Structure formats: structure tokens, C-alpha cells
Amino acid sequence: MHADTTTAKKEAALAVFAGLETEPGVPKPDPILVIDKVVRRFGGLTAVDVDHVEIQRGSITALIGPNGAGKTTFFNQLTGFDTADAGSWTFNGKPMNGVPAHRVARQGMVRTFQLTKALSKLTVMENMRLGAQNQRGENFFRALIPGSWRGQEDEITERAEELLERFKLAAKRDDFAGSLSGGQRKLLEMARALMVGPELVMLDEPMAGVNPALTQSLLGHVKNLREEGMTVLFVEHDMDMVRDISDWVIVMAQGAVIAEGPPDTIMSDQRVIDAYLGAHHDAPMSVEEAEEQLHEAEAELEAEIEEKA
């Protein structure tokens, strides 16, 4: 049954995009996020200069582009973590420019970070609980009366436990988040973002630095978000993954959106090829990263051989 709904949601999302033009800024039938003329400069460098872009509700949209294209900076503008020099954007029709980061999150637009921000000295469970909204016990005066927030805390804990179960972190619930592996931290960060109860989930490189075994499970979780009715916008380098999970792809280069399109054909778009070939950092991963992975693989092989011997 689950498989059926999966295809239904995916097909519904794909149907929306079918026949859409591949021009940057193409209008979508039901956009959750509409962005206009957002500019961010650092001194002489224009890191972001996006003319117009729309994100379709209920879909998984990938934001790709060479390193330094401005994807993270763009995320920072939209989520209130940085102040844009110009531009405006609306979330569910509400203007969001100038809204501070915590209000953006409360409106239902929740992001994760490229460099994972698990709170290491809090336990996994405390990390999760922190994500819940409208907590009575977070008010100074009510915090002093445990009876006023205990019940809600129990509900929050229950919800957190379900999510941890789903993200295979239940066994770690009382460990410090700092003791988790890189991939587990990514999982925790995503699960914690879900505790906020978001409508739009914005993931900045959710698979970066995650070992291949966990990648599959992360991909599954991202797909699940759409199944639950959320909209996903995510930054990713690996084209195989983008092809696997996204319904639509937006390509950024040198701060601007240069093309949009379906994942199957976007990489054959001439503008995209030019952008990637023109950039010096055209490879999906840097040389150092590739070398590091190679070393890791070799080390693992050696360890296996030693074990057998």
C-alpha cells in the first residue's frame, strides 16, 4: 500500500512539471515560495543575484550548481540568517524579507546546514525536543512550575521517539549528539528539523560526507517528506542522487539561476554544461574529497583482508 501512495505522490508531482518550460523563473501552478530579485553582495563579489524563481508546493526541488555558485548564501537570505541587499520573497503568500530567522522557522520554513549543527553536549533526545514549537516550559515563569509543562513534554517526547525510530537513532536517544558519526548527525539534524513541523524543508547538502550505506536511508527519508505532504528544496552535488529523488531541478551559477528543468534532461542543457565546464570546480566533488574517499575505501579493504587472514 505504501508503494502505491509513493508513486501516486511522485506522479502527481511529476505531472505538475510535465510540459513546463525550462527557462529560469518559469511560473509554477501552485508555488509555496516565490522569490524576486534577491541580491547579496560581499564587497565587490555578487554572491547571489536571482531574478525570479518559484518553488512548487508538494514537490522535491533540487538546487544544483558548481561550488561557490551561491546556493548556501541564497539559502541564508531566504531563511533570515543573512540580510539580502535587495529583493523580496513570499512564503505561502506572506512577505518574508527582513523576517528574522526564528520567525521564518515558526512560519514553517525550516532549514538544515551544510556544516552539520548537531548540539553535541545535548543528548540526542534533548536535540529532538528542542525542535518542538510553542513549548510552555520555554517561558521563563512557566518553566518554574514543572506541572505546567510536564504533560506537553511527554507528548513531545513521544513524537520525538517516533521520529528517532524512523531515523534509526532510537538506540542513541540518551547519548550525547557529539558522539554520533557524521552521517548520524545529518540524520539527527533532519529529524530535529521535522520536530518543528515544517511545511517547507530546506536541506543544504544533506548527503555530503555521509557514507554510502547511510545515503540510501537519507534518500528514503527525503522522499518520505514529500509523501507526508511537505515541500523539499535541497542542495546537492551528486547528480545520481538528484536524478533519483528530485521532481524538478534549478541550476545556479555565479549567483544567478541559469536554467530549470526535469532531472533527466537538465544535465544535457547547454547552459548547464557551459556553467559546469566554465567553472573551475566543475567536479561534483573536489580532488581532495575524492582522494579521501579512495583512501577510506582502501583502508576498509585492507581491514577486511586482515580480518579474513
Add this chain to the structure above:
Amino acid sequence: MDWNSIFVTTVKASIGLETVVYALAAIGLNVQFGYAGLLNFGQAAFLGVAAYGLAVTVATFQLPFWLGIVIGLAATVVLAFLLGIPTLRLRADYLAIVTIAAAEIVRLIFRAVKFKDVFGGSDGLQSFSGDFYAMNPYAPGSYGIGSITFTERTMWVLTVGWILVALSCALVYLLMKSPWGRVLKAIREDEDAVRSLGKNVFSYKMQALVLGGIIGCLGGFVFALGQASVQPDLYGTEFTFYAYTIVILGGAARVFSPVVGAAIFWVLLVFIGNTLAEAVGSGVIPSSIMTVSQAGSVRFMLVGLGLMLLLIFRPQGIFGDKREIALDAR
């Protein structure tokens, strides 16, 4: 050497006025620095503003004692907002710079010749504690066990002081067990993560700064009343540094560590100081090595050495959690 006198003064120091005052200052600092990660280097100013708020109201303007307490509290809150509003949105080190400078400004205003009519210059103010001692329930006499005795006045100050310490600890305990405390601890680690989860980080940092200031301000009242005077130079930067030492000695972000830290700090200081003074005075340490006046400085060297050893062998402090320090190293 008079070991009995050394013993008596040391035991009295463990529960004496300085221990109470520093414990309150350190409990406040522990909320700010230990739990929320705020680098407040002006804790002395919070105590000073409270002490002077009380003293000026009563001694200079002849207004009632309780109004003095209210004004002292209000002055603390105003100071917290003045320091917090411009700095708490900036990087952590800005608060450190601003608070250390502000504390010195506050002290220099208190001792300024220009304001001598109000603040009493470098002599400070006296005769504001009459109403407080008028409330003393202890009959005149000497209280204690054996040769460890306090006067009825000291008993009264210490009773009030330790009740305030207990209440402050209970308050911090309740808060840090609650979701409010969880947000604070999360802010100490990564503000942006907390923002991304919909919490108003600025507001929480301000609440922590005000709360820590108010707990410290109670220490200011106790200090002023215990000595029945206020003097500007008691609220210098070294006061704040002692309070930091106490927090780190006990182990940051533990409810009782500032109290135990304060007791240990003063016991060490008094014990080493008195032992050295006795040893020099009785000729056990010849005056060619150390004179009585030098002994006062040497005790700080020895206490400093002890603290260095503690941090080398027990970096998490006495009550700290070793696992947390291990996480920092990752």
C-alpha cells in the same frame, strides 16, 4: 605556630561573608557563562550597582531601606539591558569587551570626586544598614560551637545570605531542568542551530543576562550590609575574575558548583594566608625568605598554582562532567 587560630578562621571562612557574596556572584555568572555561554566580564558592576543603589537611597537620600532594595534591583536590570541590547546580537566577544569596560566605568563613577556628595568618593558610603540590623531576630551575644563563634550581627547577615544562596540554587535548578534551560544550553553550543528551530535567541540571552545579574545583585546587597559600608574599589575587575575562578573551579553548568567553589576558594585563600603569616611571624619561615607583607602575595601565587594543577588534572572542575570536555576535543 597557633594552629587553633588557623583552624578557627579557616572554618569561619567556609561559611563566612565572602563565601556568601562570591557564591551569589558565581551562581549568577554560572547562569550567564556556564549555561548560556555569555562572556560577562562585568559581574562586579552588577553587584556594585545593587550595593550602591541601596546605599545611595538610604544614606544619601534618607529614603526607606526597602525602597533602596527595589532601586538596587532596578539598577541591575537597567544595567543588564544597557549592556545586552547593543551586544547580544553580535559575536560573543563583544559582550566581553563591553562588560569589562562598563564595569570599570561604573567603578570610576562611584569613586569620582565630582560625585562625592552622592556616592561618597573613594571612601564610599556608610550608615545605611541600620534598618537591616533592626530586623535582627538574634539577641546580642555570641553564637557558635566551641571557639568558632559569630556575633549576632554576623549571624543575621549569614542567615539571610545563605537563604538567598539556597533560593538562588533552587531557582537555577528548576530552570535548568526545564525546557527554558534546554534552550539556554543549546544557545551556548550553537546559536544558529537554535534560531533555525524557531527560538528567539536574543531574548533568551537577555533573560540569562538579567537573571544572572539579579542573582549577583543579591550578593551586592549582602556584601554592603555585611560590611555596613560600600567602597568602590571592592567592585574592581579582580572581583569578577575571582567569580570566574570559582565557577571554573566548581565546574561550569552545575547547580551547586558555584557554592562549593566559593567555599573552597575562600578556605584555600584564608588557610594558606594564615598559615604563611603564622609561619613567618613565628620564625618557622625566616624573614630572609619572606616577610609578613609578602606572605599576602605569596598566598595568591600558591592558590594560582593549585588552580593550574586542578585544570591540568581535572579540567571539568570538581563537579563537571568529563565526557563533555572529551567532546570538545573531538
